[in-house]
Amino acid sequence: MPSSTDTAVPVHTRRDRFDPAGELRLMAGGEPVTRIDGGPQAGDVPVWLVTGYAEVRQVLGDHRRFSTRRRFGARTAPDGPRPDELVGQLLDYDPPEHTRLRQFLxxxxxxxxMRRLEPGITALVTEHLDAMERSGPPADLMAAYASPVPGAALCQFIGVPRDDRADFLRRCHAFLAAGRGRRRRAAAGELxxxxxxxxxxxRREDPDDGFLGMLARDHGDRITDAELRGVCVLLVLAGLDNVSGMLGLGTLLLxxxxxxxxLMRDDPAAVDGAVDELLRYLTVPHAPTPRTALEDVEVGGRLIRAGEHVVCSLxxxxxxxxxxxxxxxFDITxxxxxxxxxxxxxHHCLGATMARMELRIAFPALxxxxxxxxxxxxxxxxxxxxHALAHGVDRLPVTW
Structure with missing residues (x-):
């Protein structure tokens, strides 16, 4: 069975079950910043892997000297027009462009x-648990619960009509399936x-109380249709695999x-701390968008020169x-x-509050x-x- 330590997998995404891969730790050798092979996308430009906590915060917290738009693999010049499919995707924006769009969102x-959404999320969780109980054991927790719950929550949040949700989520999962190959994923992304x-x-014509409807009503033509579309694509990228990965992997760990x-099941006061520790210990996102140094910067005792690239291992x-x-x-106390x-x-995750809420409801209910x-x-x-965008398990066969 393939594992996330396969050499075909980029080194910073390799895992050993719940942990960063041992080879990643060995390569870092206790140093917070290490030179790595960035692959063909990086060309001949040096790529640095940052693994130290303080150094990761330094890079991610310094948008003036580290750009996301000037990253390696970017398909256009940073001062050129942005491809249509990247319009509205905040991770491709540096301030002040980023500041303008984020203040709308x-x-x-x-x-x-989020508190207004909580009853709806609770109802979705109950609905999927009821279906799982009716079907009886055994069950694949990923297919029955960990994947559909964040999918339904995302649809509810955006304002996808109920009759469209199954087809919408099929398109989302086809787009996120890294193993399908670039062309098939691009076709799914276009759909x-x-x-x-x-x-x-x-929603422009008939705004509802969902995310899109409220943005269209509150901001009018100050936010374009292309930006609204791009923001929704970003929510799909950030809100499905990450939350489903946490639910599946977190259940296996527990x-x-x-x-x-x-303790998490029986003590409501323990739930917030448990979710926080699960997020820290498992950290299903491998890395945020790569950065490129805009000037010479010293990080962790290493000189990163202007134009060189940085990947941060969360x-x-x-x-x-x-x-x-x-x-x-691992200790939830x-x-x-x-x-x-x-x-x-x-670039701190805009949907962090929503993700925490979903996990806080879904784990104890299960x-x-x-x-x-x-x-x-x-x-x-x-x-x-x-080869996934977020760590997790493909299947989780359970019984009760």
């Missing part, structure tokens, strides 16, 4: 707005983009720690002893740490509904994701 992700463009046009599972940063003591120990699972700086939840196969047979 931020009010839709406030804690107050997804067309649907979102049509939905944007409908099943191996029954005492901590019971899992390695969150396992750094500079963040907290015993970082390789520890004090929450200022981890970087959602990134840092101006564990309470099925108190006898356990693996239906030996743990060694659980297949982990390979």
């Amino acid at each position: 931020t009010p839709e992700f406030t804690l107050r707005r 997804l983009s067309r649907y979102i463009a049509a939905l944007v046009a409908r 099943l191996g720690h029954p005492g901590q599972l019971a 899992p390695m940063a969150n396992r750094d002893g500079a963040l907290l003591a015993e970082p390789d120990r 520890r004090e929450p740490a200022a981890h970087v699972a959602f990134g840092h700086g101006v 564990l309470r509904r099925f108190p006898g939840l356990r693996l239906a196969v030996p743990e060694s047979e659980v297949p982990f994701r390979v």
